[in-house]
Amino acid sequence: MEEGDDWIAPDKLYHILFCFFIAIISSFLAERARYPFIRRRSIWVGSIISLAAGAAKEVADEFGFFRSAGASSKDAVADVFGTLLAALVLCLYKSSFIRRRTDQSVQAKALQMV
Template identity: 55%
Template sequence: MGDNDPWLAPDKLQHVLFCFSLTLIFSTLATRTRHPFLRRHSIWFGSILSLLAGAAKEFADELGFFRSAGASAKDAVADFVGVLIGSLVLYFVKYVTRPENETGRLKEVSMV
């Protein structure tokens, strides 16, 4: 019995890379907005938008807008993996590039 939707297909890599890229792009755009809420939660914002884009693509596949066998749970998992990798990269970069004095405590003020 052959599998028409193998896990190790080029299509899955495309889904991972697409959602990874969208997560980075949307998160970066959110950090550049004038709204502090979006800047503060930019990684979550980028991740959610990327997942929504992946879900919209699967919905369009199911409706027949693309040459595809229809929606696939494996494609959705690949989308999620791409978002997860993108989010982890962004959290790592945010952690590594934060200033030394950003410890969550108030700065000490010298009166001299």
């Protein structure tokens, strides 16, 4: 199962990118949900969906749905790394977006006072 499964391989990059983009896309979709509970926790929702997709892929590998040597713990680590990377990017994006939005509202209020 784990023979020939190197840490540095194109497969690991695919796992990182797959989970990264699943987390980003599902987080942005969660921000547009009807329910405020989901919108406030969009990064968590995106991360959970991404990890679930990565786990589902590993289960499918183990059962032989894809041509692979089976489930790999190294692939699972790459999935977690991609999800954490996406969560970091989303947190940085949200903090800069919130800061930019509050700066604009402060400037608008200052202009209204003049």
